[in-house]
Amino acid sequence: MSEIIDFLRTRRSVKPREMSQPAPSPEEIETILTIGARVPDHGKIAPWRFIVFEGDGRVRAGDVIASVYARKNPSAPQEEIEIEKRQLMEAPLVIGVVSCIKPHPKVPSWEQVLSAGASAMNIVTAVTALGYGANWLTGWFAYDRDILDGLGLKPDERFAGFIHIGTPTKPSKDRPRPNLSDIVSRF
Structure with missing residues (x-):
């Protein structure tokens, strides 16, 4: 079996x-x-873009998340607000994959969303191939319009996810995977 197939077969997320x-x-x-941008893209319209959160940018993003959380949850204890403030702080680098639907007569929005998802997966795979750990996450703040506005997304944009990236501190355990007999049918 080739090295690439073995790599793909054993890839796993790191918390x-x-x-x-x-x-x-x-x-x-x-x-x-570059690898994140090298995905199926019917119409060559690039229906995604990337936001790199590193260093102080992670802190500023956390301030946006915590501020919105505190405003929408006025009775939340300060400890909860601090947890929200650290949403993008555990990994040393986070890449936000933004889905940007572009009106197109031949490329439906669903196909564009799938392209953004493919982009996120390519990022995860590239990160892992370089020897780092990666985890594709969302969370409540990925869907909150006030957060999206605060992080600079346009009204018609949303997050496909946040890819958390860093050096693993311990081996990652695999999770149960579905049996092919449960998920495959033949027509």
């Missing part, structure tokens, strides 16, 4: 709390984003 420095270098980030 952000089980990641530390170093994060990918600027050159590696460029490679990761």
